[in-house]
């Protein structure tokens with residue numbers, strides 16, 4: 001790439017202000033670095049090409065950025081889609097992702113969703129043995145083209161129960177996690193092996209050990225446990241029934257600096273070192289990364305509306321809070337975000353650091369983007385940027401206080417200038433009213 005991500009970001013902030021993207025009507029705007037997204041997708045592909053010659057399907061976890069143009073951009077970079085709801089599936093299809101590059105993983109699929117998935121020929125990972133029974137009925141009744149050539153590839157999600165990471169709510173491999181079949185529970189392993197032997201069309205094994213907060217060690221242990229189970233099932237079947245292992249996503253993101261650590265290459269090498277036989281060519285692979293593909297490439301921009309000092313603490317009141325940074329506001333210890341200060345024209349603010357709060361606009365006291373943060377003392381009209389918000393932040397709007405969904409603009413920052421492309425238009429006030437039953441005001445009279 002021509003220049004550093006942080007330089008591209010500064011250039012895009014200046015251009016966004018020059019080009020009038022941040023206005024009184026639209027006081028929050030989200031920017032997405034297209035070159036950065038492409039670079040992460042390329043890094044992911046290369047990382048796995050370097051450890052295996054087997055076919056690898058990289059499926060982006062749509063929940064991390066449920067935006068059709070983003071899914072299409074990733075698809076153009078060879079990254080398909082992992083979906084977990086009818087809405088996410090529709091987004092992937094609208095983006096033109098081909099069915100053979102889509103994986104459906106939700107823990108609560110209805111019969112209709114399963115039937116639709118098999119009709120489309122997308123891959124499905126069952127969450128539990130009850131769901132396998134439902135799929136039996138569909139396979140038996142000939143719905144779809146299950147597991148035939150061009151048909152759905154079917155798998156089962158297991159939980160290796162390797163333990164929790166630093167963020168409980170995101171740890172999917174705990175002893176009591178709601179996801180998958182827990183392998184260490186009494187009799188569970190035998191039941192899983194039997195489930196495969198009874199179903200010759202069940203050819204995949206899936207796990208996702210957790211997301212942000214999990215170390216590579218725990219992640220690779222989870223993959224090793226699943227590889228060992230695949231080998232056990234194939235030995236019991238007397239053939240290579242399981243031909244593909246889906247290792248999930250969950251690579252943690254560094255929210256503390258511009259450095260991207262750990263890298264996809266770090267994780268791929270750790271996997272190869274821990275479970276070399278999984279990469280010897282006998283098994284196809286599926287990955288489902290979300291946060292690590294997008295987070296570093298998103299920036300939320302907003303203007304400082306007012307400043308005050310309360311109880312000795314300077315506070316800058318901005319328009320970006322819980323509606324775009326829900327996790328950070330409700331659980332700031334787990335999800336701190338870096339904040340960068342710019343002046344009204346987008347030049348980095350200078351001045352001595354002063355400990356201050358950066359508040360959002362919502363009507364509850366906890367709506368703080370950053371608490372006790374050292375920054376040049378903010379003034380009305382300054383602009384602040386919340387960094388690393390490309391995954392799970394501005395794309396997962398929270399409608400508290402009827403605050404509008406911000407517009408999202410992809411950008412190309414070239415030495416010659418910055419070009420923006422709108423990914424999602426800002427929600428209008430009329431739109432907020434319409435989505436709130438505005439077309440039926442008398443409904444309850």
Ligand SMILES: *Cc1c(COP(=O)(O)O)cnc(C)c1O
Nearest residue numbers: 061208211249250288289290291
């Ligand atoms: C959320 C999720 C992912 C993606 O997790 P990231 O931490 O964003 O990489 C992958 N697979 C499944 C099943 C998920 O639920």
